[in-house]
Amino acid sequence: MSVTVRIPTPLRKLTGGTDEVSVEAANVGEMIENLESAHAGLKERLCDEAGDIRRFVNIYVNDEDVRFLQGKDTPLADNDQVSIVPAIAGGNA
Secondary structure, three states, X not given: OEEEXXXXXXXXXXXXXXXXXXXXXXXXXXXXXXXXXXXXXXXXXXXXXXXXXXXXXXXXXXXXXXXXXXXXXXEOOOOOEEEEEXXXXXXXX
């Protein structure tokens, strides 16, 4: 399945400045592996040492948080939109 992955600004240096990339993948885990193959360094930013999605990284498939779906096993379909959103910590305003 070909999906479009939206790359957040802090990770665009790994994609040559591109804000969206297309990846072939059947599920989120495979998407991460294929992103790493095409853009070395992304996996370590997205996953911890155990291979799980880092706590401060949110991945959405068609606006649904994969943590509330099947995590890395969340299936992907042709033309799905995947967004990688790093968590933002705030201070006192």
